[in-house]
Amino acid sequence: MTTETMTAAPISSRIEAGPRGAKPKTLTASRVGIYLFLILAALFFLMPLWVMVVTSLKTMPEIQLRNIFQWPQQITFEPWLKAWDTACTGRDCNGLKPGFLNSVKITVVGTTVSIIIACLNGYALSFWRYKGANVLFGLLVFGAFVPYQVVIYPLIVGFRELGIFGTFPGIILIHTIFGMPILTLLFRNFFAALPPELFKAARVDGAGFWQIFFQIMVPMAVPITIVAVILQVTGIWNDFLFGTVFAGRENMPMTVQLNNIVNTTTGVREYNVHMAATILTAAVPLAVYFISGKWFVRGIAAGAVKG
Amino acid sequence: MAQLATAKEDDAAKAAGRASGRKPFRLSTLMSIVGTTPMILTAVGVFVICILYSFVLSFTNSRIFPAFGAENFVGTDQYARLWSTGRWLVSVNNIWFFGLLSIAANMTAGYLLAVFMDQRIRAEDLFRSIFLYPFAMSLVITGLVWRWILDPNYGIQATVRGLGFEDFRFAPLVSADTAIYGLVVAGIWNGVGVTMAIMLAGLRGVDSEIWKAAKIDGIPTWRTYLFIVLPMMRGAILTAFILQCVGVVRVFDLIVAMTQGGPGIATQMPAVFVIQHITDRSNVGLGMAAATMMLLPVVVLLGLQVFVQWRANQAKGKAS
C-alpha cells in the first residue's frame, strides 16, 4: 500500500507500535499505581452498567426493595424476553423487535450517504478551496450548535414542499444534514494533515478533481472513515426525535419503541424491563465500539488531531 | 470555528494554491463547487434560512404554529419578557457554570485517562472499551440510573451507611446548590470515553523524537506530558473541545431524565427552556427569542474569526 509509505514515517510507526517506551518487565510501585488508577476508573464506569444488568435480572418486588447494587436473589430472564418480544408500546405488544430492521436500514443508509458527502466536503475544503468555501464551512459548523428542535419547523415545511416528509429518503436526508458539520470537520482536518506533496504530484500528473478523490484520497481516508462511522452509527442509532417526526410510520426506528417502553408518564414502570430494553437497544453501537475501538483511536491518530 | 485550520492544513492549502490557484483551472473549481453542492445547500439552505426564520419568529407572538401576519409582530416584547423571566436567567447562569465545569472536568479526566492508557499497559483494549461504552447508552437511561445511584435512600449514600458509616453524606441531587454537580458526573460518565480516545490518539501522534529529547534533557515524565506534549496536541484538544461544546449547548435529555430542571429551577438549561416553550408551553415566539440568544455567543465568535481573517488577508494583499 502506498498509503503507509507516504504518511509521515515516525508517526505511523508510533501508531503501529502503540504506547510509548519499552514494555516494563518488573512491577514497580508506579506500575501498581497506574493499574490501581485504571481499575478504579473502570469501576466507576462499570457501576451504572452493573446496576442496569442486576436490575434487569430482578423481579419487580425485589426491585422495590431498592438494593440497587445487590445481585438478584432470584434471577429471572423474563424482563429480557419481555423487552424484546412482548412489551407493549401502545396497542402493539411486540417488544423492541419491530423497529430493529428499520433502525438497521436507516443507520446503514444514513451513515453511508452522510459519510460520502462529508468526505467529499473535507476533500474539497482542503485542496480545492474556492472563494467563500471557508465561510460556508463556518456556517456549517455554526449549524452544529443549533438545537435541533429550533430548526424543525422550517424543515418540516421544506420537506413537505419537496414531497419527502414522512418518507425513508426524508429521514436519510435529515441525518445527512445534521451529521454534516462534525463529519466534515473530521474529514477536513484529516485531509489537511496529509503531506501536500501527495496532491502536488497528482496534479503534475494531470489528475483532476474526481480522479484525485477516487484514486488517491478515498483509499487513504479509511482510518478517519472508521471514526466517522462510529460517531454516525451511534448518533443515528440513538436518534429518537427525527425518527418520530420525519421517518413516517413505516420507518419508525427502534428508539421509538425503547422510548415507549421506558418513558411512560402516569403508567406503571417496570424498571427491570426498562433496563433490559436499554441494553438490548444499545447492543448494536456497543458491538461497534468493542469491535472497532482500536481502529477508533488509530483513525483519529492518523490525522484528525494533528496540530 | 475556522481556527481549526491547523498549521499543516495551511501548508496543504498553499500547496493546493500553488497547484491550482495561480493558473486558474476553471473546470476544477467548478467540480469543487459541484462536489460540495450538498454542503452549500445545507449551510445556506438549511442552517442560514432556518436561523433567519427562527430569528424573524422571535419578533412575533406565535404560539403553537409559526405566524407571520402583520398583527403577529410584537417587536422586542419576547426579548423583554425573556430577560425578565427568572427561569431564563437561572438557565443562562447554569449553562456557563455547567459548560465550563463539565468541559474542564471532561478534558482533564480524558487527558488523564489517556496518559495512563499510554503507559504500555496490559488489556488496553478492555480498558478502552470500558471507558467508551457509556457513549452508546441512551441518555434517558443514563439519567435514570444515575438518579438511582445518587439517591440518598438507596444509592451510594445508603450503601455506605449500610456498611456502618452512619454519618456518610453523598446526595448531590437533593439540594439546589449541588444538583448541578450530579449532572456533571453523569455527563462525564457518558462522554469522557470519546475525549480519552481523541486524546490518546493525539498522544500517539506526537513525534517520538520529542520523547527522546526530553529524556536526554532529564525532564521528568509528568512534566513532559504537561508542558511539552500537551501544547503539541492542539488538534486533538480542539476536536474534543468542539464535540464537548456542541453537547453542552444542546444538553436536554440528561436534564429531563435526571433532574427535570430541579430542585426548583436550580438545574434549568437554555435548551430545555427553548424546547418546552416551542412544544408544551405553546409559546413559539418566546422559545425562538431564547434560541436566538443561545446562538449569539457563537455568532460573535464566528464574526470575530471572519474579521480576523479578513484583516489578515488585507495585510497580505498589501504586502505582495
Added chain:
Amino acid sequence: MKKFTVVAAMATALLGSTAVNAADVEVIHWWTSGGEQAAVSVFAREFDALGEDKWVDTAIAGGENARSATLQRTLGGDPPGAAQFNISRQFEELAEAGLLLDLTPLAEEEGWKDFIRPAAILDVCEFEGKIYCVPVNIHSWQWAWASVPAFEKAGVPLPKNLDEFIAEAPKLQEAGVIPFAIGGEAWQIGGAMGVVMLSQLGKTGHEAIYKDRNLEVAGGPEVLNAIKIFKSLKTFTDEGSANRTWNDTTNLVIQDQAALQIMGDWARGEFAVAGEKPGVDYACIAGPSEEAYLDTGGDIFLFPKQEDAAVEAAQLKMASMMVNPQVQALFNNAKGSLPVRDDVDMSLADDCMKVGLDILKDPNRVIQGAGIYLTQDSIGQMDDLWAEAWANPDMTAEEIQQRFVDIIASAE
C-alpha cells in the same frame, strides 16, 4: 355490541357519506404502559369490529412527544387520523387554522350535550360554537393516598383535611414514617399545590382567580394560607424527594414507609398492581377536605382534517364509538378512570372510584382545571413558581403570593 354497531352505522348514514370505502385511521396517543395498553386496545378492538375500517396504532410515549409529533406532522401535511390531547386550550389554534374536523353535526345527531356530564367536560371541546374533540375519560388531581398501617403505627387517625394532617405530621415523623411523600418534579409539585389551593379556595375562589382573574382573591388570605400549608408540607418530606418519579413515591406509601401522598386518581393503579386493598392497606381521601371538589381533567381526542372522504367517514365513526356507553364502560374500567357519561355500567369500580363518581354527580362540586382558563404559557409560569418556592425555603409566603398575583395579572 350489536346495538352499538347499528347506531354507529346510522350515524354515518345520516351524515351522508355515500361512498364509504374501508379506510385506515392512524391514531397517535401516549398510552404506552401495561394498564394503558389494555385501555387503548378496547378502543381499537371496538373500532375494528365496526366494519372494514382499521385502527392503526401509533404510540409515542410522553404527552409532550406525542403532541409535538401530531402538531409537526399536521404542519408537514401528513396529519394522523386521530390524536390524543390533554384538556387544555392547546387545540384552539388548530381549530382556528381550520385543521380539525368539525364534529358538531355528529354531536348534535347523537345528543352529546344530553348525556356527557359534567357539562363542563364537553365545553372544553367547544370553540366558537363548534365541537372539535371527544372527551373520553375523567381524571382528577384532588386525591390524597394514605398508608393505613403507617398512621396506625404512629397512633393517629386518618386526617380528613390538610390542617389535621399537618397537626399530626410530627407524630408520624417520630414514629419513623415519612409524613408527606412527594417527588420533586415540577408537575408533581405544581399539581399538589393546585390541590392545596383548591382545598382552601373552594369552587368560588378558584373560579374567581382563574376564570375572572380577580387579583383581590389572588392576593387574599386563602391563597396565603395555601402557600403556608404548602411550605409546611415541604418540611415533612424526606431528603430523597428530589426528582423522584410519582410512582416511586406512591411505592413509599404502598411499602408503608410514607404516610400520605397527594396525587391524581391514576395512582390507584399502582395500589391495585401491588395487591393493596382500599380501606385496609390504603385509604383514598378526596379533596383532601371534608368538602371535596374534583376537577375534570382527562383525555380528549381530536381528528385532524383529511383529504380522503372515506377516512373522514371513519373518523366520525371513531368519534361516535368513543362515547358509546358500552365502550365507555370497558375503556374506563381498564384505564381506571371515570367515564364521561352517567348511564355506564361501573360495577367493577372500586370504593375509591365510587366516591369519585358520587362527587361528579353534584355539579357544584365539579370544577374546571386552571388549564381551561389559562394558556399553557401561564400554567407553565405557575409551575416554575411553585417549583422554585418548593426548593427555596428562603422565599417568604408573601413573596410567593406576590409573584402568583403577577402571573394572574399578566395572564392572557
